[in-house]
Amino acid sequence: MASSYIFILLMGVVSLLSDFTYEGGRSILGPYLALLSASPFVIGFLSGLSELAGYVLRLVSGYLSDKLKKPWAFVFLGYAMNLLSVPLLALVPNWQWAGALMILERFGKALRTPSRDALLSQATERVGHGKGFGIHEFLDQVGAFWGPLFVSAVLYYFTNNYRLAFASLLPSALLALFVLFLSKRYHQGNVKTAEDSKEKSKGTHPGFWHYVAFSSLLGLSFVPITLITYHGKVHLGLSDALPPFLFALAMLMDGFSALLFGCLFDRIGFKALALGVVITAIYPYFIFSGSETLFIAGTLLWGVQLGMHESVVRSGVAKLSTPSFRGRAYGIFHLFFGLSVFLGASVMGRLYEILPVLLAVFSIGFQLLSLLILKKVVDHSHPNKGSVLHLF
Structure with a gap:
């Protein structure tokens, strides 16, 4: 069991350094694209296209893995x-090249996420999914918290030098790849592979597709x-400094x-x-109520629900799939979840333009x-407990 914990911690450090790199870069990508003469429509289109492509490709990469x-x-x-797409943004001559690197960065995430989660699930099988x-996820969010703050400090001390800010993320990217190499070496011989496990069945367990539907509605x-x-x-x-500061606090809430x-x-x-949905469901009302105090509380609750998405929702996929099918299971899950997030964000953006309270509803x-x-x-999971009350 100790070897499983070490593997999880090493992969957590990889995610910490990775989030430090690409969340740091993404935090200044909008202003950087504007400096490269991209219009607001182009910025929104590139962001949406790269995210959508990343989620769709996860199904293919999970299947092939x-x-x-x-x-x-x-x-x-x-x-x-x-990782390497992010510091390369320091060298782009125009927004078209920047857009290509944005898509490449999301493509890379799509390529590795189902396989990484499948490998992690082999270790979490021993310690608890x-x-x-x-x-x-906690270590992941430590990186997501410090990355944007580091980039913000670089811009502050070097007079808004965006190219230097992107270039300064190269060391963390290379360090992440080095720790990943160590993780692989430690993984071999310590964690059971799908081939070593004697499965009574292959594929998904009863409830998997209901679970995909549940996570899609949540997305x-x-x-x-x-x-x-x-x-x-x-x-x-609010002042310019407060929303990003609240976002950083929400990332900490996410981790805990x-x-x-x-x-x-x-x-x-x-x-x-x-329990998590019931506790946090009210957050949209708080955020869009018009009260600054409730806005802060709602943003922190948003972080709590994000943490639930990133840890427990992924754990459920491992619980409802067999090891030999897990890459595909994560690919299916990420595909439907990503499409739902994309569709929901589009609808909520339109509802917000009409009346913010409609978004909350x-x-x-x-x-x-x-x-x-x-x-x-x-x-x-509990066939003798059919009442909705037994959810709690």
Whole structure:
């Protein structure tokens, strides 16, 4: 079991350094594209296209990883593309080249994520899926917290030198690849592979597709951070420094939430998800209520739900799929979740233009609807407990 913890921690450090790199870069990408003469439409289009392409490609990479039985090849190639694309932005002559690197960065993430999660699930099988993914997500969010702050400091001390800011992320990218190499060496001989495990069945367990439907509804309801920070700045008149600071605090809430709900998942199973949705469902109302105090509280609750998404929701996929099918299972999950997030963000953006409260109603409504689907998953896990009340 100790070897499994070490592997999870090493992969967590890889994610910490990776998030430090690409979240640091993404935090200044909008202003950088504007400096390269990209229009607001182009910035939005490139962001949406790169995210959508990244989620769609996860299904293909997960399938190929399982079929070729070469998960580490996908992990190494994906991380290299994902990480090195960011410092290369320092060299681009125009927004077209920057856009190509944005898509390459998301493509790399799509290539490595299903295989990485499948490898992690082999280790979390021993320590508890919730706890294992929770530890990984906590370290991930430490990087997501410090990366933007580091880039902000570079811009402050070197008079808004964006090219230097991107270039300064090269050391963390290379260090992440080095730790990834150590993780692979430690993984061999310490964690069971799919071939070593004697599976009674191959594929997914009962409840998997209900679980995909549940996570898709949750993705459909998830308010994008860009709308939250826009509302804080434009409608509430917050200072320029406050929204990014709140985002950093939300990332910390994300990390601690991932640990908490991860441990709960190992104790009470899918009921932990129901508890998380009920606790955080009110966050859109808080954010768009017009009160600055409620806006801050809502943003922190948003971070709590994000932590649940990133740890417990991934743990559920491992629980409902067999090891030999897990790359494909994660690919399917990420595909439907990503499409739902993309569609939900588009609809909520339009609703916000009409009336912000409509966005809150849309989000809360789909969160509550997701609980009805989650009941089906709980029914499969605990067939003698059919009442909705048994979710809690």
